[in-house]
Each structure stands twice: as structure tokens, then as C-alpha cells.
Amino acid sequence: MGPKAKYQSELNGGLIWHDALQGLVVNEFQRLHDELESPPRQWFWQKRTTLQGIYIYGSVGRGKTHLMDLFYDTLPENVGKKRQHFHEFMLWLHHQLQSNKQHQNPINLICQQLAESVDVVCLDEFLVNDIADAMLLSGLLVAFLKHGITLVTTSNVKPDDLYHDGLQRAKFLPAIDWIKQHLQVLHLDGEQDYRIQANGTHEHWYYPINESSYLRLHDHFIHHNDSNEMNNQPWCINDRVLPITKAAGKNLWCHFDALCKDARSASDYIAIAEQIDTLYIEGIPKLSIYENDSSRRFITLIDVLYENEIKIIAQADTHYKMLYQGEKLAFEFKRCASRLSELLI
Numbered sequence: 001m002g003p004k005a006k007y008q009s010e011l012n013g014g015l016i017w018h019d020a021l022q023g024l025v026v027n028e029f030q031r032l033h034d035e036l037e038s039p040p041r042q043w044f045w046q047k048r049t050t051l052q053g054i055y056i057y058g059s060v061g062r063g064k065t066h067l068m069d070l071f072y073d074t075l076p077e078n079v080g081k082k083r084q085h086f087h088e089f090m091l092w093l094h095h096q097l098q099s100n101k102q103h104q105n106p107i108n109l110i111c112q113q114l115a116e117s118v119d120v121v122c123l124d125e126f127l128v129n130d131i132a133d134a135m136l137l138s139g140l141l142v143a144f145l146k147h148g149i150t151l152v153t154t155s156n157v158k159p160d161d162l163y164h165d166g167l168q169r170a171k172f173l174p175a176i177d178w179i180k181q182h183l184q185v186l187h188l189d190g191e192q193d194y195r196i197q198a199n200g201t202h203e204h205w206y207y208p209i210n211e212s213s214y215l216r217l218h219d220h221f222i223h224h225n226d227s228n229e230m231n232n233q234p235w236c237i238n239d240r241v242l243p244i245t246k247a248a249g250k251n252l253w254c255h256f257d258a259l260c261k262d263a264r265s266a267s268d269y270i271a272i273a274e275q276i277d278t279l280y281i282e283g284i285p286k287l288s289i290y291e292n293d294s295s296r297r298f299i300t301l302i303d304v305l306y307e308n309e310i311k312i313i314a315q316a317d318t319h320y321k322m323l324y325q326g327e328k329l330a331f332e333f334k335r336c337a338s339r340l341s342e343l344l345i
Contacts, residue, residue, distance in 0.1 A: 002037075003071045004030040010070075021188050022063055028054055028184055029071040036079045036119060036150070050144070053151040055126070055179055057158050058188035060338040064154040065124050067188075071152065072122050082114070083122040085307040086153070087266035087300065090133050093140070107136070111143035118149060125303060126155040127332070128163040128172070129296070135168075138175040145182060156335050159185060204313045204344050205320055209283060217253075217315045221280055225251055237271050245282060253280035260297040269304040276310060284316035287333075289326035296329065299336045306339040314344070 001009075007026045010016045035051045056064045072083050084092070093110070100106040114121075121144070128134050144151055155162070159179045163172045179185070204220070206213035225248035235242040235252075245253040252272070259269075259281065272279075287295045305312060316323065320340045324333035 001074055002030055002033045003067075003074050006070050006074050007067075016063075019063070019190070021190060022067060025056060025064075025067050025186050025188055026070075028186060029067065032120075032150070032152070033071060033074065037076050050148045050182070051150045053120075053153075053183045055151075055153055055155065055159060055183040055185045056188050057155040057185070059190060060156060060335040062188045062190055064188055068122055068124065068152060068154055075120070079120065080118040081120050081122065082118045084124070085303065086123045086125050086127065087304060088270055088307070089121075089123055090130075090136075091267050091270065093136065094132075097136075107139045108143050108146070111140070111147045111149060115147035115149050120150040120152060123151070123153040124307065126153040126162070127157065129166065131167045134163050134166055134172040134175075137172065138178070141175055141178045141182075145178075151183060153183075156331070158187070204311075205316065205340075206314065207316045207318055209285075209315060209317045213315045214282070217280060217282060217313065220313055221246060221248075221251065221253055224278075225249060235272075237268050240268075242268075242272070245280075250275070250277040251280065252276045252278070253282065255282045256284045256298075259301060260294045264297055264301075266300050266304060269301045270308075273304050273308040273310050278311040278313065279305060281312065281314040281316075284314055284323065286317045286322075287324045287326065289328065292326065292328060295324055295326070295333070298323075299329065299332050302336050302339050302343070305343060310343065312340065312343045320344075 004026050007016075007022075011018060032051060032054060056068065058064060069083070072081060075081050096110045097106050100109055103109050128137065141151070143149075157164075159176050162176055162179075163169055166172065206216045227248075229248040230246055231248070232244060232246055235244055235247070242254070243258045245255060247253065252275075284298075285291075287298065304310075314320075321337045323337070324330065
């Protein structure tokens with residue numbers, strides 16, 4: 001069953017409802033699915049053909065990730081595939097570069113080795129805000145093309161807005177040109193956010209920050225964990241201490257400051273997510289224009305938790321939609337709030 005048939009079965013089963021723009025995206029995924037399933041005949045001395053990939057962008061909650069996953073899950077077994085969140089993929093790439101730093105062109109070598117088992121790479125949330133990643137991407141995309149790796153990715157911004165106002169952005173422009181030349185760019189937009197529930201309630205988001213909300217957070221932790229397993233020993237994450245409030249089994253309780261005020265990265269949040277099912281976050285403040293670093297870390301944290309389906313129980317100063325009160329990260333936080341709405345249910 002290809003993505004188009006799978007999508008239709010979800011419509012017929014009432015799991016989703018009709019959306020004309022989603023239908024156009026599914027048609028493009030079906031095109032790529034068919035091309036990957038039945039590639040043109042190639043002789044052993046010929047370089048593998050790189051098929052035109054897909055770049056989907058648009059408003060939060062429009063189903064971009066769901067449609068990409070539908071495509072990924074329906075690919076036949078003979079198609080080599082790799083699916084990761086963008087943060088996780090770049091972490092993997094940095095590790096590979098470190099392991100192959102003695103080579104003259106490590107990115108080319110890494111992609112050559114990747115192509116031995118992977119035909120298509122699917123990346124969720126393509127959003128560049130790190131200069132190190134920006135500098136790597138141009139070379140990486142060229143190497144994908146050279147070694148026949150097809151790229152599929154989702155994003156909340158159109159290619160021309162990637163790494164907007166970033167340091168040395170001129171060096172990233174070739175990557176944008178590559179995307180527009182070698183990927184089918186699709187705009188999946190609209191007002192409907194499929195992640196917002198009908199009643200709009202989220203019983204596990206306690207606010208404002210006061211004794212009452214603290215006790216609700218505390219009671220939830222106590223009532224859902226075995227007291228014999230509870231401890232408050234600091235965790236070691238990527239060779240650095242992470243202060244915790246409590247831990248029990250796969251449930252972790254941390255203060256916002258420990259998670260987002262201290263210098264943390266996506267790799268730290270990935271390491272935490274690998275060890276837990278539920279994260280209790282205490283003391284999430286209103287995020288002002290003077291706290292953009294903490295805000296960026298919080299956005300990255302939620303991205304990683306969302307990708308790994310980690311539940312959140314939280315105490316905050318205000319409703320999650322009103323946490324960020326600046327302007328610079330308003331777009332990114334709109335996506336963050338939408339993801340929070342799902343993780344809190």
C-alpha cells in the first residue's frame with residue numbers, strides 16, 4: 001500500500017478529514033514512492049540516480065510530519081530509508097565528522113557510506129539556527145546529490161527564510177539554492193491546527209507559579225510513581241551534571257532553570273529523552289525579550305520531547321500559549337505551543 005492508498009484508508013476510517021492541500025502533498029509523495037519502488041534500470045558502472053525530493057513547509061499543526069511519516073512507513077522493504085528529527089540528524093553528522101576528521105573530505109565519505117544502505121533520508125523540522133550546522137549543510141546537500149541520496153523534509157518556513165538573519169548567512173545561500181533546484185517545494189498552509197483538541201483543556205499544565213500549582217505537580221508525581229524508587233540524585237548528561245528534583249523509573253522532575261537556563265544543547269535533551277517517558281517541569285517563567293537563549297533552549301527541548309513522544313506535566317507562570325512575550329522568536333514559539341498542546345494530553 002502506497003501513501004495515497006494509506007491516506008485514503010485513513011479518510012475512509014474517519015481517522016482524518018478531507019483536506020485538499022494535504023491531498024496535493026500526498027500525490028507528490030506517491031510520485032516519489034513509485035519512483036523509489038521502481039527506479040530506472042541502471043548498469044553497475046552507472047552512478048545511482050538521485051530522485052527529486054520533497055520540501056514541505058507551512059503553518060504549525062497542518063499535518064506535515066504525519067504525511068511524511070505516512071510516506072516513510074509505506075516505502076517497500078527494498079528501499080533503504082533513514083528518518084530522524086533534524087536536531088538528531090545533525091548530532092549524528094557531527095559525531096561522524098569527529099570520527100572521520102582525518103579524511104580530506106569527511107562529508108563526502110560519510111555520504112558515500114550512508115548511500116550503501118540508504119536511498120532516502122526523511123528529516124522532520126528542518127530549521128537552521130546554528131552557525132555550525134549552516135556551514136555544513138551546503139556540502140552535505142551536494143554530497144547527497146553526488147551519491148544518490150534523496151532528501152525529504154518538513155519545515156515551518158519556506159526555503160528563502162531558512163537561517164534568516166543568521167551569522168555569515170551568505171555562506172548558507174548555496175544550500176537554499178540547492179533546495180529550490182533539487183526538491184519539490186510544497187506549501188501546506190491553512191488555519192486548521194490538527195493538534196488542538198476540541199475542548200482546548202490541558203489538565204497537566206498548572207499555572208500560575210504558586211503553592212497550589214506546586215502541590216498539584218507534586219501530587220501528580222507522588223500518585224503516579226512508586227515511592228520506593230524515588231530519588232533526587234543528580235544525573236550525568238553528556239559528562240555534565242543535571243540537577244534534578246526527583247526521579248522514579250522513567251519519570252523525571254526538573255526545574256526549568258536546570259533544563260533551559262544552564263547551557264544545554266539538543267544533544268543533552270536527546271540523551272534525557274532516551275531515558276524517560278514523562279518529564280515534570282517546574283517553574284517555567286514568562287519568557288521575555290531578555291531571555292531569548294532560555295527560550296531557544298525551551299523550544300529545542302519541546303522539539304526533542306515531541307519527536308520522542310515524551311509526556312509533559314508542568315508548572316508555569318501562565319498558559320503555554322502566552323509564555324513567550326517577545327517578538328524575535330514568536331514564529332518558532334507558535335510551533336512550540338502547538339506541540340505542547342499535544343504532549344500535555
